[in-house]
Amino acid sequence: MSETISENKTFKERKSRDKGVIQDHRLMELHLYPGNKCNRDCSFCTVFGSPKGWSVEYREEHLDAALRTVMLDNVGTLKFYGGEPTLNHENVIWAIAYLRQHDFQGAIVIYSNGIQAERLLAILESDPLSKTTTSLNYSIATGDGAPQMPRKSLERLEQYEQDHPGAIAIGHPDVVDSGRGVDPFTGEEERSQESSRCPHCYPVLTTEGKFHACPFAIENQSPHFQLGTVDDDPKTVTENFNAFFHWLDTVHQPYAEANQLAACTVCWKHLDELPTPKFNTTSATAQSAH
Ligand SMILES: C[S@@+](CC[C@H](N)C(=O)[O-])C[C@H]1O[C@@H](n2cnc3c(N)ncnc32)[C@H](O)[C@@H]1O
Ligand code: SF4
Numbered sequence: 656m657s658e659t660i661s662e663n664k665t666f667k668e669r670k671s672r673d674k675g676v677i678q679d680h681r682l683m684e685l686h687l688y689p690g691n692k693c694n695r696d697c698s699f700c701t702v703f704g705s706p707k708g709w710s711v712e713y714r715e716e717h718l719d720a721a722l723r724t725v726m727l728d729n730v731g732t733l734k735f736y737g738g739e740p741t742l743n744h745e746n747v748i749w750a751i752a753y754l755r756q757h758d759f760q761g762a763i764v765i766y767s768n769g770i771q772a773e774r775l776l777a778i779l780e781s782d783p784l785s786k787t788t789t790s791l792n793y794s795i796a797t798g799d800g801a802p803q804m805p806r807k808s809l810e811r812l813e814q815y816e817q818d819h820p821g822a823i824a825i826g827h828p829d830v831v832d833s834g835r836g837v838d839p840f841t842g843e844e845e846r847s848q849e850s851s852r853c854p855h856c857y858p859v860l861t862t863e864g865k866f867h868a869c870p871f872a873i874e875n876q877s878p879h880f881q882l883g884t885v886d887d888d889p890k891t892v893t894e895n896f897n898a899f900f901h902w903l904d905t906v907h908q909p910y911a912e913a914n915q916l917a918a919c920t921v922c923w924k925h926l927d928e929l930p931t932p933k934f935n936t937t938s939a940t941a942q943s944a945h
């Protein structure tokens with residue numbers, strides 16, 4: 656049996672930061688999502704990643720909206736995920752260059768399965784501020800719950816982390832019941848998380864031009880998650896994000912507890928039974944009202 660990363664401990668877990676921080680209508684963190692096209696199709700994948708998935712490139716209008724909505728100083732963080740960012744690494748490299756040319760000083764994190772190791776490292780190396788790091792899919796890094804990445808990729812990434820400590824972290828092992836979710840998951844049982852508490856993630860900007868309240872539920876089109884579009888001002892988007900958090904605490908969590916359901920199961924299967932958060936009017940809702 657091959658040695659796994661969990662045995663050799665090369666990669667560390669990233670520390671989570673404060674939740675829901677907003678200052679001057681800017682979020683401390685924002686996820687960027689270009690679709691669920693992937694070179695894998697993990698049984699548990701929250702976004703339904705697959706080679707047949709959709710993908711739309713980052714363009715200036717998406718990045719301009721991100722630059723208006725996230726803190727631009729050292730505190731801000733932009734997180735690229737998907738799908739698999741290395742499938743279109745040229746577009747990610749272009750996006751990082753654009754963000755740096757437009758005064759984004761914060762950290763950038765690339766969520767990746769690491770299979771295309773050279774492309775992933777080219778993304779990290781492209782950042783003129785050297786503040787782009789990556790977080791690897793736990794299952795694909797360790798082989799617990801998904802086929803492990805090729806040994807050559809693993810060794811390349813391990814060597815890079817040894818040469819650049821902190822550049823490559825390993826993702827969280829928990830599997831939540833969202834998307835394909837916990838039922839098809841084949842890894843160690845203690846890794847599935849049936850918590851009734853939502854982890855209160857930061858929201859997502861998609862390349863379809865929408866702000867969505869949850870990275871785990873990104874393929875769920877329910878109105879409960881729709882915070883606005885790239886045409887809305889940051890005040891509307893961040894106030895709607897606050898309204899979503901209020902709804903999580905006052906409507907969603909009491910429902911999960913009363914019905915003894917995992918938090919993500921409520922979002923995936925029971926939203927029809929719950930009122931929507933009290934959102935401000937967005938350009939999308941204004942258009943549909945006419
Ligand atoms: C959706 S993937 C996209 C980026 C890349 N393809 C990857 O796998 O890292 C981002 C992260 O979500 C995690 N993830 C996927 N499905 C999940 C689930 N049901 N519960 C918790 N995390 C999940 C993955 O392990 C990965 O760390
Ligand atoms: S978890 Fe990542 S690697 Fe696995 S299918 Fe989903 S997007 Fe692809």
Ligand code: SF4
Nearest residue numbers: 853869872918919922
């Ligand atoms: S409980 Fe809902 S909002 Fe929270 S992480 Fe799960 S799917 Fe997302």
